[in-house]
Amino acid sequence: MEKAEKLLMGIENVLGMASELFNEVARLKQVEEECKILKEKLFMSQFTRSEKEVFELALDGLSSSKNGRMVVQRTEHNFSTTQRHLQKIRR
Structure with missing residues (x-):
């Protein structure tokens, strides 16, 4: 039973890290989109x-x-x- 518990705890840790990575990727995509918008605004300000x-x-x-x-x-x-x-x- 001890092996099964350790395996389950390992799986939970991996799933937790995967969730954190997924959230970080979503945040980075949002930051990237904001950067694109700011670059467009900066570009357009010269015209x-x-x-x-x-x-x-x-x-x-x-x-x-x-x-x-x-x-x-x-x-x-x-x-x-x-x-x-x-x-x-x-x-």
Whole structure:
């Protein structure tokens, strides 16, 4: 009986360690996801609003041509507005 008890205790220890490892892997995956989000935010912070809209569309993986056309139109409008402002400044 002593061998069986030792074996059961060993199995319990292994299962406990496996559970801890599983929880640690889940935590690390969450940390990894948070890091990805922070990297995206840092990357996006260097762009103008128009550029951000284009990148957000790409990052979100939107494939709808209607949504794509709307973003492109807004971006073109914002780009045209920026160009007009620059021309006024240069004069």
